[in-house]
Amino acid sequence: MIDSSLRWVDDRLGIAKGGRTFLDKIFPDHWSFMLGEIALYSFVVLLGTGVFLSLYYIPSAHEIVYHGGYLPLQGQKVSEAYATSVGLSFDVKSGLLMRQAHHWSADIFLGSIAVHMARVFFTGAFRKPREFNWIVGVTMLLLGIVNGFLGYSLPDDLVSGTGIRIAYSIIESVPLVGSYLGFFLFGGNYPGNGIIIPRFYLLHVLIVPALIVGLLAAHLGLLVKQKHTQFKGRGKTEHNVVGSPMFPTFMAKTTGFLFMTTAVTFILAGFAQINPIWQFGQYEPFQISYAVQPDWYMGWLDGTLRIMPSWEFVGWGHTIPLEVLLPAVIFPGIIFNIFFAWPFIESRHTRDLAYHNLLDRPRDRPKRTGAGAMMLMLMFMIFAASSTDVMANFFQIRLNSVLWFFRIAVPLIPVITYFVTVKICEEMGGAEGIGKRKRPNVVHRSASGEFSTVPAEARPGDGHEELEAVPVPTFIDMVPADLATGPGIRRVMR
C-alpha cells in the first residue's frame, strides 16, 4: 500500500530521497529544546480556538440592547463586540472554555517564546550560522506581543478600552507625525468613528497571524536546513548531530508534547478564570476600573511609564511629551534593537567568525551570561514597577517611597546583577567537576564496625550515555540491493 502510493507520488515529485533523509533527521535530546515546541504548539492552539471564537464574535462598535444569558446586563445598551464576547462566555456551548483557552494560550505562547529566547541566548545558539533564525524569532516575539494586545482589545470591555486609550495617547506623543498617525489609525480623534474594532479585528485574525505563520515556516525551514545545535558531550562534535531520529522517536515525543501543551491550556481554561469581561462592563471613555493590570507581557511597558518623571518639553510652539515618548516608544525601541542586533554586537566584540554547532554552557561565557542576567533583571524590575500601587498597599508604605525605590533600583540592580553574575560564572569555571552528574557514594558499616565506601549503582541515564552513536539503520529487505552497502544497513551521506 505505502509502497505503491509512494511510487505514484515519487514518479511525479521525486520525494523519496529527500523524504528518507528527512525521516532520518536527528534531533538532539535536551529538555531545554522543548521550549520552542511549547511556543509552536500554543500557537496551534491559538489558531484553533481563534477560529472558533471568530465564528461568534462580531467586530462592531454598533450599539445594541443586550438580551443574553448574563442577567445583570439584560436590557442595557452595549456594543455588538461586547455583547458577542459576553455571549461567547454565557450562551455558546463550550464558548467560555474556548475563550479562556484562547487567552491562556496567548499567555503561554508569549511566555514560552521568552523562555525559549533566553535558552537560545544563554547557550549561544544564535551564533553563526543561526543569526537569521534569531532575527526571525525576535520578530515573532514582537508580532506576538502586538497581536496579544490587539486581541485583548477586541471584547470592548472597560479594561481593554482603557488600554486602547493609552495606546492612542502613546501614538499621539510621537513628535511631528503623532497626531496624524492617531487620526489615520482611529479614523479621527479618539475614540474615533467606531472603526478601530473592525480594524483591530482584521489585524488580529488575519494580517498578524499570517505574518507569524510565514515567519514560523521560515524558522522551522532554517532549523531543518541548518540542523539543531547540541551540547558538548561524548561523540558530539561541531560536525555531527547526535540524538533521536525524526521518525519515529522524535515524532512520537513531539506529538505527545502537542497533546500535553493543549491539555494544560484547556485545563487552565476550565479551572483558572481569565479576563472575566462581564464583570468589568462595557467600555465607556469616562469610566475606569481600579487595580486591573494588562496581560503580563504588556506589564514591562506599564512599569516604565510609571517610574518616568514628568518631563514634558514645551517650546517653540510645540510640545514633546517626553514622559511618554521616552518610556513607551524610545525605550522599547532600544530594547528590541538590542535584541535584533545581539548576534552582531557579540561577534564584533569577540571577533569570532567561526561556525558554532556546539552550545556553550552559560558559565563558560561570563560576560554574555552577565548581560543576559542584566536584561532579565531589568525586565523583572520594570515589570514589578508596574504594580507600585499594589505594593504600596500591601506593604503599607507610601506610594512615593515605592516610586523612588524603583526609580533608583531599575537602573541600579541590573548593573549589580551583571557583576555578580560574571563573578559567579568565573568562580564556577574554576571549580573541579562542577555540573557533572555525581554518583552518590554508599557508606557500609560491617558487622565488626568497619566503614567502607562504595559508589552507588549506575542510574538509568548513566549507562545510556556510554553507547557510541551510530547512523540510523535501515533494514536491507526494505532497500534495493544496489543501494545497500553494508550487511543489512546502508548509510546515507548528506
Place this chain on the structure above:
Amino acid sequence: MSDESPKAPSLTSVSLEDPHLQPYAKHPGRAEALAAAAMVIGFLGFIGFGITYWISDQTQWQAATLGGGMLALGAGVIAWGKYLMAQGPFVEERHEFHSTEAERDAMTAAIVERGGMVVQRRKVLGGLFALGSTAMGVVIAFPLIRSLGPKPAASRQVTNTDASLFATNWKKNSQLVTAEGRIVKVADLDVGGVLTVFPKGHEGSSPDQTILIRLAQIGPNDPPFQLESPGRTDWGVQGYVAYSKMCTHLGCPVGLYQKLTQQLVCPCHQSIFNVASGCVPEFGPAPRPLPQLPLKVDAFGNLQSQSGYHQAIGPGFWERP
C-alpha cells in the same frame, strides 16, 4: 539535499541485537503497560467530553475530560517514544551548506557583469524604470495611508471634536448634565461629592468628560468662593469646581477623588492632582495640571460653564503650543 553516495566510506553495521535498537526502558513490558493504561485513560477522557458536551455545558467538566484525555494520551505517546523505541543514540553528519569559492565568484560575476552590461548599456531604461517604480510606490501609499482617516484640523477654530485635538463641546453657557443627561443643580452634591458631567447634548463624549467636585458648602448669599489658583479665583461657584477628567499623562479618566486631602488620583499610573490649587500634579508622571472649566449658576440653580476650556485637554502632542 545533497547527493546520496552508495559508496559511503565508513559503514556502521547494526544488528537487531545491537543495544542501539533496544528500548530505553529496563523493563519494556512494564513501560508498555503504563503507556497503554495512559492511552486508555485518554480515550475514556474523550468519551467523557463527548457525554459532558451533550448533557451539560459545565466548563470545569469539559476542561477536565478534554484536558485530562489529551494529557493522558499525550503522556502515553511520549512514554512510547521515550521508553519503547530504539534508544540510540544515533548520529548524522552535518554538511557544509556554504558554496565553494568558485561558485560564489560565479554568482557575483553573473550579477555584476551580466547585470552591469545591461544596465550600463541602457542607462535611460534603467533610470526610467527606477523612476516609474518609485512613483508607483509613492502614489500607492496615498490610498493605503491617507484614506485611513481625516487629518487633524490645523486651525484652532474647528469646533468638531472628531476633527481636532484642541476642541471640546464646552462653550459659553453650556448646561452641565450627567452621563444619563440629567441636568446638574447646585443642590445636587454635598461637600466632598463628585460627579462626571458633560455639556448638554454630548453625554458620554470622551473629550468633554469633566469632573465636578464640591469643595465647600457656600450659599448664594455667602461671600463668594475664592480659589487659590491665580487668575482663576472666580472660576468656581458656590463651592463647586470642575476640571477635565482626562489625565494629562495618557488620557485615562482621573476617576478617584480623595476627600480628606482634596486630591484627584489617576488609577492608571498614580498621578495625583491637588484640586484646591488648580489640579497641579503633585505626584506621578502627569506633566500638566488638569485644565479647569469656569462655572456659574443660572437663575434656576442649574450649573453652567462660563466658557469652554481655555487650553487643549488631555495628553500632550506635537502641535500643542
